[in-house]
Amino acid sequence: MFKRFRGIFSTDLSIDLGTANTLIYVSGRGIVLDEPSVVALRSEGGHTAIQAYGLEAKQMVGRTPKSIQAVRPLRDGVIADFHVTEKMLQHFIKKVHANHWF
Structure with a gap:
């Protein structure tokens, strides 16, 4: 118990x-x-914000305006962008915990 x-x-x-x-x-x-280890970033007016993570971000490749760019924060097995990788991991862990309750 x-x-x-x-x-x-x-x-x-x-x-x-x-x-x-x-x-x-x-x-x-x-x-x-x-x-997928992919993050979609939106750049507007000198400000960059995360638009989507994972599969949703990968599906946006080639279907979005130029202000949205899909990036892979890991390259050749090494973290290339620590900030974006951290945000991606936070999102994935929250997603796992949210699915655990329902």
């Missing part, structure tokens, strides 16, 4: 941060996220 109760507050995650895809594994549930 306590093990199940503890699972509500604590989740063991393993993250494979790959150049092509990011995978998240949750203990007892298996791979719960497999998304």
